[in-house]
Amino acid sequence: MTGRELITDVQNTWCPGCGNFTIQHTLKKILAEMETAGRSLDDVVLVSGIGCHAKIADYLNINTFYSLHGRTIPVATGIKLANPDLTVICCCGDGDCYAEGLDHLIFAAKRNVDITVIVHNNRVYGLTTGQYTPTSPLGFRGKSTPSGTAEFPLNPLELMLASGATYIARGYTKKMDQLRALLQGGIAHRGFSFIDVLQICATFFPAADYYTPRVYDPADHDPTSFDHACVLAREWDYNSDARIPLGVLYTATFPCFGERMATKGVTAGEREEAVRQILASRI
């Protein structure tokens, strides 16, 4: 389908000022450009979890799998293995992807599955009305932790470096042009692409005043250097007061899971013959 309207008629229920609008708008632009460049959007699938971020599945007029909380990545892996010609994008939340489905994130990175994971990281549960997530800062006062959390946030970039992701980036919803380049780079990358997108939650964690003065683009960073990527990833630990580097922190080229797993198709006749041979070998 060419020239389709990319935004559906479904009523948008994100709060005014929500960072999700930026990500949706960015994805819309990227999709339009992909189409202009000759890529059929029939071959694009978006998988979302559950949470505010996930409503994007209803809002974008493309193939979507509106999955369960934390379960975007295994679904996306299955889709990509089923049909390697598809471009598979996961939109996940931070609670979604770093709490409920953390195991899947680590394993998809470890396998270098050729999908793009965009984490809408607002560092709070929005849809369940304001609880801490794995990236909320120590002492975060949410509805489940009224006296403040008693645990440090995890650093997803460091985790991804340790897990084997081959495209690791961090964006910020107030830096749209850069965000677009990062998402585009991730989609174009062959292998597991991970983009942690700092976004504000207008209602429960409006942290723009924190992020805006701290974010910066590191000069002269070589994203093929794992060691430099580690240094940059550790500069801000999602907790203490530090500069927050944005951009592509790490890229590497490795064979993808799908390439390694590829099985040569057989015809129905060949398959029946194989079954017959297996049965004969059991006599």
Next chain:
Amino acid sequence: MKIDSGLFEYNVRNVTSEIQPCCGGPGGWHHDNVYARTCITVSCGACMTEIQEVSVLIGGRAGDGINSAGALVAQLLNHLGYRIYLDFDYPSLIRGGHNFAIIRGSEHEVGTCREKLDFILALNQETVDRHRDQVHAGTAIIFNADLARSDGQGISIKNILTSEKAPEIMGNSAIIGGFAKAAGIEWVIVETVFRRHIPKGMDLNLSVARRAYDQLTVVRRIEPCNNPPLPLLNGNEAIGLGLVRGGLEAYVSYPMTPSSGLLHFLAGENEKLGIMVVHPENEIAVILMALGFAYGGKRAAVGTSGGGFCLMTEGLSLAGMAEIPLVLVVSQRTGPSTGLPTYTGQSELQFVLHAGQGEYPRLVVAPGDAQEALFWSAIAMDIAWKFQVPAFILPDKTLSEGTYSVDTGGITVPVTKAAPFWDKKPPYRRYADTPSGVSPLAFPGAKDAVVKVNSYAHDASGYTTEEAGMVTLMTDKRLRKDEELITGMNGYPQVNVHGSAEAPVAILCWGSTKGVCSEAGVKLGLRVVQPVVIAPFPVTPLKEALAETKTIICVEENATAQLAALARQHGIIPDAKVLRYDGRPFTYESLCARLKEVIP
């Protein structure tokens, strides 16, 4: 009269409790005093037909390769024309512990073991000691004289291996060679079986076997039968091949006994069969990945046991809501929780019936042996795609890891492989409301189709909705598929009848107890009714099969009689129950004794 078992037709005579029929169904013609007599060739009191039958046990420590040695014994009997059932009993550990396999051969189809043994092949003393109460006057014992003392014939495996300069692992070939001689099996059969089934070091294995063969004397000749040998498959392999025949393209599984054999089998044969086999990080990933495959247009199945299935339930409910076809193999073991990992049970029937939040149709089939597993696994895949529902195959350890003779000649699988597909006229609506409730399928990549599946309540296009009318409409649409499914299943042999088809006392059983119940039914003159389809519950065929019964006895390997509870919901009231829940399958003798206590 003829009874349609679903796969075969058995010629069955009417029987009374005094006279036992010959050819009366699987293995059910033997007399209690068989072991005091010739034991191997049995004369049937009803028609004087000679029925040949033999039971062999091979035992040793875990790590001794008992399972593969048992498989070789089974093949020897197979090549003598016997129908086979092999039960492998092992604890949950890698080295040490007592492992044993019982191989039963019969001229006719068998699906259970007898307690008494005609041959004991003991690789250690424990085997001799533990199975002492299973010997009879004519039991032949062949033992490893280096490690065990016993009556019977000893072989010094160590001496044979030393003379042949063979590695320790070949010790089992010595005991099998010794068995072959003691059973009067011609050397040419041993050689044939070794050549076909020993992948490595075959010549040396044969030399080792030959030395033992030459040392021993014939003590109990196993006469050949008039049957051609058949493929021997365990239940897991049969399920795998059935799924493949149903069009399987991807198998996704996390190892869990007793389902792991299916993962290993398909992983080992994946290139030949052209399927992808994936072992992800956990069972949650397993089912979600499989749903991704199906959304992408590939026929997928998952396999696990009860504990792993616990983790899959949110994904199951997603399959129900999003109407994504999926086959789930849940091989039962003794629960609750970790339970007895390597022992059997039938306690997940109510679990798979009710697992997952919300209401949506599902298919549950419980095959009774490898042959039924081969047939029904193909059907399950077909039904899952035809109706876009989750379809369960519910074996247990006994079936999954038990080995059976499979007569593939008699099987024709009515697989259509035709799901209703989109007519390519946009706009595509994934959940288009249709009279049958089944919406046409399209997959991402299809030109001009926007394929939206959704775990939320959704409208016909797949968009999230909370609108009351739409929620009702879509719920009704999904439930209409259940009505269609009930009608669709009428074309299949959903309920099998064995034993004495018109007897007033009936055994109601399901799954792997088919074999033992059939034999007990013939022996005791009982009707044996085995629903293979559990959901949608085959009320009408089941009531027909149970027509004019005066007493219904439920036989199950669980503690709460789960099929009985289900039957009761549908107005079938069992009068008595015979339950076993120690992880061990019923044996013929134990079941007959228990049944006699409750038969009026």
